[in-house]
Amino acid sequence: MTFFGLGRRRSSAPVARDRLRILLEYERAIIGQRDLILVLREEILAVIGRHVRIDPEKVTIKLDRGATVSTLEIDVEIPNAEKWLAPA
């Protein structure tokens, strides 16, 4: 084992600490209240749903929670023009 290897192997605790900080900050905030990201997700889908009939199978949602910024990626497959009418 090299000294570099040794140095690398010892460096996992800071990674663990950072991962826990990000995760727990989020989890402490959501206990007992609604999660902003999830509220946004519901409302965005509701707005799209008012104009387009959304097939739940054709929706992909990805999330990446970061320390300062989170990204919410909503991918909705919208049917062709003739089907664009909103549900009655």
Place this chain on the structure above:
Amino acid sequence: MAKVLVVTSGKGGVGKTTSTAALGVALARNGQSVVVVDFDVGLRNLDLVMGAERRVVYDLINVIQGPVKLQQALIRDKRIETLSLLAASQTRDKDALTEEGVARVIAALRDRFDWIICDSPAGIERGATLAMRHADAAIVVANPEVSSVRDSDRIIGLLDAKTEKAEKGERIDKHLLITRYDPARVARAEMLSIDDVLEILSIPLIGIIPESEDVLRASNLGTPVTLSNPTSAPARAYADAARRLKGEDVEMSIPADKKGLFDKLFRRRAA
């Protein structure tokens, strides 16, 4: 045909989640399609050990209660294409897991994956019994330590009584996975030996995972040990166990004390 595996133990902290992740990776790296499912509602950790904690949008409870589709809740591993995670809910309680809902999700997973690995919560209550309910086979995780062995015996009893297979009069395959095995302490007769544990529990052994700093490091990084350091002793032991699960005949070796004679003598004097 899909195989449903429950990783269970009764006792907490013996390595169920670590083992679920490491075996899931090992099977997936062999080209099998694998989903690891966290049943520990309210205290999930499989997402963290798998390094996917920032990507959980939906969970098992959302799928059970609808309208979320299974496909939307499955989190594809970014490193291994054939590996997916279904997280437990962190904000709900165990009562949200229903017998009917779990049956439906497991049936749907059977259509999509070769292996469905259910990470059981500790204890013998609802979460644990539902995690084992539909299993074809069980991995009983035990440390060579009295309370863990006792709890494993209790879990083996439950597997033979409360699973769907057992109720139908069929046999559920049970495999013993010994984790945190410390050869030096066994050599000094400070820890139960493999033979001691096997004699007491009398179920076949699927693997022996040596106590190792690599396992802690893997959890810290969120990269299961079979991925972060595949050549390490625990990773090789998990990979061998995965091959045995697939039915391959892999010779079992009991981890030996790696310390040299000098070190042993020195330690003994120092002690």
